[in-house]
Amino acid sequence: MRLINNLNNFRLIQTCSHSKARAGELITPHGMVPTPVFLPVGSQATVKTLTPDDIKDIGVSIVLANAYHLYLRPGIAVIEKMGGLHKFMAWDRAILTDSGGYQIFSLASLRKVSDDGVIFRSHIDGSQHLITPELIIQFQEALGADIIMALDECPAYDDSFEKVNRAASRTYQWADRCQRAQKRNDQALYAIVQGGVFPQLRHQSAEYLTSLGFSGYAIGGLSLGEPKRVTLAMTEVTVALLPENKPRYLMGIGSPDDLLEGIARGVDIFDSALPTRVARNGAFFTRLGRANIQNTGYSQIEQPIDPDCDCYTCRTFSAAYLHHLFSCDELLAYRLASIHNLNFINNLMNKARSAILNGTFSSFKDNFLVSYQPTDEQIRLNQKQKWLKSRSLGE
Amino acid sequence: MRLINNLNNFRLIQTCSHSKARAGELITPHGMVPTPVFLPVGSQATVKTLTPDDIKDIGVSIVLANAYHLYLRPGIAVIEKMGGLHKFMAWDRAILTDSGGYQIFSLASLRKVSDDGVIFRSHIDGSQHLITPELIIQFQEALGADIIMALDECPAYDDSFEKVNRAASRTYQWADRCQRAQKRNDQALYAIVQGGVFPQLRHQSAEYLTSLGFSGYAIGGLSLGEPKRVTLAMTEVTVALLPENKPRYLMGIGSPDDLLEGIARGVDIFDSALPTRVARNGAFFTRLGRANIQNTGYSQIEQPIDPDCDCYTCRTFSAAYLHHLFSCDELLAYRLASIHNLNFINNLMNKARSAILNGTFSSFKDNFLVSYQPTDEQIRLNQKQKWLKSRSLGE
Numbered sequence: 032m033r034l035i036n037n038l039n040n041f042r043l044i045q046t047c048s049h050s051k052a053r054a055g056e057l058i059t060p061h062g063m064v065p066t067p068v069f070l071p072v073g074s075q076a077t078v079k080t081l082t083p084d085d086i087k088d089i090g091v092s093i094v095l096a097n098a099y100h101l102y103l104r105p106g107i108a109v110i111e112k113m114g115g116l117h118k119f120m121a122w123d124r125a126i127l128t129d130s131g132g133y134q135i136f137s138l139a140s141l142r143k144v145s146d147d148g149v150i151f152r153s154h155i156d157g158s159q160h161l162i163t164p165e166l167i168i169q170f171q172e173a174l175g176a177d178i179i180m181a182l183d184e185c186p187a188y189d190d191s192f193e194k195v196n197r198a199a200s201r202t203y204q205w206a207d208r209c210q211r212a213q214k215r216n217d218q219a220l221y222a223i224v225q226g227g228v229f230p231q232l233r234h235q236s237a238e239y240l241t242s243l244g245f246s247g248y249a250i251g252g253l254s255l256g257e258p259k260r261v262t263l264a265m266t267e268v269t270v271a272l273l274p275e276n277k278p279r280y281l282m283g284i285g286s287p288d289d290l291l292e293g294i295a296r297g298v299d300i301f302d303s304a305l306p307t308r309v310a311r312n313g314a315f316f317t318r319l320g321r322a323n324i325q326n327t328g329y330s331q332i333e334q335p336i337d338p339d340c341d342c343y344t345c346r347t348f349s350a351a352y353l354h355h356l357f358s359c360d361e362l363l364a365y366r367l368a369s370i371h372n373l374n375f376i377n378n379l380m381n382k383a384r385s386a387i388l389n390g391t392f393s394s395f396k397d398n399f400l401v402s403y404q405p406t407d408e409q410i411r412l413n414q415k416q417k418w419l420k421s422r423s424l425g426e
Numbered sequence: 427m428r429l430i431n432n433l434n435n436f437r438l439i440q441t442c443s444h445s446k447a448r449a450g451e452l453i454t455p456h457g458m459v460p461t462p463v464f465l466p467v468g469s470q471a472t473v474k475t476l477t478p479d480d481i482k483d484i485g486v487s488i489v490l491a492n493a494y495h496l497y498l499r500p501g502i503a504v505i506e507k508m509g510g511l512h513k514f515m516a517w518d519r520a521i522l523t524d525s526g527g528y529q530i531f532s533l534a535s536l537r538k539v540s541d542d543g544v545i546f547r548s549h550i551d552g553s554q555h556l557i558t559p560e561l562i563i564q565f566q567e568a569l570g571a572d573i574i575m576a577l578d579e580c581p582a583y584d585d586s587f588e589k590v591n592r593a594a595s596r597t598y599q600w601a602d603r604c605q606r607a608q609k610r611n612d613q614a615l616y617a618i619v620q621g622g623v624f625p626q627l628r629h630q631s632a633e634y635l636t637s638l639g640f641s642g643y644a645i646g647g648l649s650l651g652e653p654k655r656v657t658l659a660m661t662e663v664t665v666a667l668l669p670e671n672k673p674r675y676l677m678g679i680g681s682p683d684d685l686l687e688g689i690a691r692g693v694d695i696f697d698s699a700l701p702t703r704v705a706r707n708g709a710f711f712t713r714l715g716r717a718n719i720q721n722t723g724y725s726q727i728e729q730p731i732d733p734d735c736d737c738y739t740c741r742t743f744s745a746a747y748l749h750h751l752f753s754c755d756e757l758l759a760y761r762l763a764s765i766h767n768l769n770f771i772n773n774l775m776n777k778a779r780s781a782i783l784n785g786t787f788s789s790f791k792d793n794f795l796v797s798y799q800p801t802d803e804q805i806r807l808n809q810k811q812k813w814l815k816s817r818s819l820g821e
Contacts, residue, residue: 076750080757083742105725105750113728113746121742330500333508347478347516351508355471355500362475362757 040178040219040246041066041278041299049393051270051297054384057278059125059177060217061117062092065384066278067294069285069376070095070127070302074134075104076120078373079307080366083122088343089374090381092124093177095302098170099131099138102160103153107170115175127302128176130167130209132183132202132223133251133282144184146201164208172215180249181209183223188255195227195252202251203239210243219246221280227252228261230268237272247278250298254283256415259408263292270297287316287379288405291396294383306376310368313357316375320404324368329354342374343367435573435614435641436461436673436694444788446665446692449779452673454520454572455612456512457487460779461673462689464680464771465490465522465697469529470499471515473768474702475761478517483738484769485776487519488572490697493565494526494533497555498548502565510570522697523571525562525604527578527597527618528646528677532814539579541596559603567610575644576604578618583650590622590647597646598634605638614641616675622647623656625663632667642673645693649678651810654803658687665692682711682774683800686791689778701771705763708752711770715799719763724749737769738762 042056057064071078071086074097078086086094096116101107113119116126136142139151141159148163164182171179182205184198206222213220222245226232240248250269253262266281273279278299284290285303293301306316314321317337322329324336335345336353344353344367356364379399386395406414437451452459466473466481469492473481481489491511496502508514511521531537534546536554543558559577566574577600579593601617608615617635621627635643645664648657661676668674673694679685680698688696701711708720712732717724719731730740731748739748739762751759774794781790801809 075754075756076747077754077756077758080761082738082758082762104753105746109726109746109750112726113744119744119747119750121747331504331507343477349508349514351500351504352471352514352516355504358499359470359472361470361472362760363472363477365757366475366761367477 041276043276045388047295047387047392048390050295050396052294052383052387052392053297053299054387055278055299057093057125057178057300059093059219061123061125061177064092064125065381066299067290067380067383067387068093068300069290069380070300071373072302072304072307073120074100074304076101076110076116078369079311080362080369081373083120085343085366085370086122086373087124089370089377091373091377093127094122094124095127095129096120096174096176097131097134098128098167098174099134099162101128101174102131102162102170103155107173111173115173117175125178126176127178127300128171128174128180129282129302130171130180130182130223131162132180133185135162136185144201146204148182149184164205165212168209168212168220172213172218176218178219178221178247181206181220181222181245183225183251185225185252186227188228188252188257190227192229192232195225195229196232199225199227199232199236203236206240206245207243210245221245221247221249221278223249223251223282224269224273225252226265226269228257228265230265233265233269234272237269241272241274245277247280247300248273249280249282249300251282253281254303256412259289262289263296266293266296266298285376286405287376288400288403290376290379291383291399294387295392295396306372307369310372311365313364313368314372315368316372318399319402321406324350324353325357327354337371337375340371340375341378342371344371344374436671438671440783442690442782442787443785445690445791447689447778447782447787448692448694449782450673450694452488452520452573452695454488454614456518456520456572459487459520460776461694462685462775462778462782463488463695464685464775465695466768467697467699467702468515469495469699471496471505471511473764474706475757475764476768478515480738480761480765481517481768482519484765484772486768486772488522489517489519490522490524491515491569491571492526492529493523493562493569494529494557496523496569497526497557497565498550502568506568510568512570520573521571522573522695523566523569523575524677524697525566525575525577525618526557527575528580530557531580539596541599543577544579559600560607563604563607563615567608567613571613573614573616573642576601576615576617576640578620578646580620580647580650581622583623583647583652585622587624587627590620590624591627594620594622594627594631598631601635601640602638605640616640616642616644616673618644618646618677619664619668620647621660621664623652623660625660628660628664629667632664636667636669640672642675642695643668644675644677644695646677648676649698651807651814653807654684657684658691661688661691661693680771681800682771683795683798685771685774686778686794689782690787690791701767702764705767706760708759708763709767710763711767713794713797716801719745719748720752732766732770735766735770736773737766739766739769
């Protein structure tokens with residue numbers, strides 16, 4: 032089984048001389064994915080409000096879906112019967128499915144974790160389910176994504192050393208079982224490094240998992256409410272322990288400033304629902320920070336909200352029109368904002384990659400961050416907590 | 427002023443020999459509109475969930491917007507400042523603006539009607555407003571639609587003869603004032619025939635209005651909850667009183683069977699929010715009637731919901747996928763269903779027009795109606811009542 036999991040699906044092209052930033056390529060059965068790359072989140076087999084064509088127009092080469100969500104609705108067997116996930120959602124480029132470890136540990140209720148697996152109640156109808164590492168691989172093989180994820184136990188960011196240690200050990204054992212359970216040889220299996228905010232546990236987790244030899248390594252258990260400097264420090268610690276020739280995937284990161292910081296620390300792959308979630312609240316990414324279209328200042332602006340932007344929304348509509356749509360709660364508003372934010376992030380990743388290839392990444396990053404006003408951290412954390420509490424479906 | 431309002435914007439091409447159905451063309455500053463035609467409703471300067479490109483892909487040549495809604499939000503002055511309604515909503519084909527008479531009489535509260543105009547409170551924030559015929563023309567000239575509507579008083583379908591009579595007289599006086607108030611010479615002004623379910627009043631209303639000479643005539647005050655046979659009888663009565671060489675517009679009709687019945691009675695133009703409203707509830711038009719995608723029978727159907735259909739939704743997605751999106755309340759669901767229903771109606775109108783031109787309209791209509799199962803009238807009326815009561819914004 033080792034051979035399968037060492038699928039050489041990553042080509043490292045260039046590393047920045049001033050930082051750990053790298054440019055590469057993921058080779059998948061559904062096309063090449065240039066890295067660093069950001070994956071729009073389509074948990075339920077749809078990037079919220081957008082068609083596959085909208086996403087292609089933006090230039091997206093890979094999206095994320097979620098095995099936990101799809102297992103609950105519409106059910107893995109339905110998607111398999113419909114010809115697999117690509118055909119089901121009419122997306123012929125690459126897909127990564129998350130195993131749903133994070134969702135089971137954040138959305139489902141009445142969880143009972145044992146070494147065998149996890150018993151939980153559905154966040155939708157309360158029905159009881161047992162998920163094991165073997166099952167999650169079986170599900171993801173039936174879905175047929177290009178990249179699949181091992182089952183992990185994802186502790187809360189403020190859990191004790193002891194609890195995080197147990198979760199990391201279990202994640203290691205589960206990754207081993209996932210690897211052994213894999214039957215298809217055309218899917219790259221990534222393991223997820225856990226260890227919370229404890230460098231020692233990150234070290235152990237990475238060491239164990241890399242000894243098994245996976246096609247890629249994710250950094251899990253971050254961006255859960257901890258301060259940003261901790262997220263970055265743990266990313267740095269973890270990346271240092273991962274092999275050079277395998278892709279690194281930082282889960283749950285999606286704000287422009289965080290993405291550049293992650294890239295500078297050697298991360299190749301990111302995903303987050305943030306760009307589309309904040310879009311639906313009227314926040315548009317711009318070079319200067321997030322602009323909220325609901326501010327009355329936009330009600331009579333004939334220019335696009337981001338005059339530098341080449342997306343469909345900014346090419347077509349004035350800020351005043353977008354302001355009007357949000358004022359009226361018109362559904363088109365959410366789609367137009369989602370297109371803008373995903374386009375912004377996709378362009379940012381493309382520019383970062385070009386800069387890495389040209390040897391100018393450090394100055395590119397510095398220039399961007401000097402003008403980009405990040406959202407105040409306290410506001411961010413409050414928003415995140417509010418969202419974590421309020422959501423019933425997640426993304 | 428007569429000359430302006432007699433703008434020759436309609437060319438009658440052919441009349442059916444077995445029915446009153448007619449094929450023609452509306453000539454507008456934003457292109458030719460083949461008739462009979464159905465106008466998708468974009469009251470707030472957006473056809474709900476769709477971009478202008480979505481609507482163009484369907485082949486739509488004209489949409490409806492609403493002066494009442496746009497007056498309240500974002501305000502007429504804002505749209506004027508943004509370069510007019512076409513530019514504001516990024517739609518370069520034809521637009522018809524309804525005056526909002528119906529909305530003022532169905533949505534607004536604390537109405538006080540006098541011969542001068544109508545004082546009402548906004549359904550959004552309760553603010554008080556006075557609308558007069560002169561103002562409504564001023565608003566519609568600022569918006570800049572290709573076809574504009576006179577202000578009418580729209581009584582409820584079960585109002586007394588006396589009340590309907592008063593409303594019809596007032597509508598006549600207001601139409602006269604609208605005509606006199608018109609300053610632009612590039613907009614076709616249509617008057618609205620009222621008279622409720624009383625043939626005598628329809629007769630009077632039509633006679634008065636045609637004596638003033640408008641560019642087109644609408645049949646208002648129908649599809650408000652009265653039985654369908656009454657709608658059709660009143661349409662027949664009214665059309666008979668209208669000049670041959672002017673377009674006839676039946677307001678608020680949008681189900682496939684009603685459209686064919688309206689065409690057979692000599693109507694050229696229709697509008698209704700029904701196709702997009704029922705789409706958002708999961709009802710897809712098919713040759714056999716409305717299919718509700720939420721039925722569990724669709725959960726594993728790999729075919730499109732309407733295998734005969736050439737729309738983007740049916741070309742791209744299985745019924746199972748649409749069922750899944752509706753189950754998850756995914757916003758994309760509403761858009762995909764809206765595309766399908768508008769495409770269905772647009773195709774129906776194109777086929778009806780070809781049949782009129784080929785002299786085969788009667789058999790086309792009979793064939794369609796024999797297989798199309800209309801929604802049960804009692805269910806329809808209940809749905810309509812429920813909707814009229816529940817809506818706060820209208821379409």
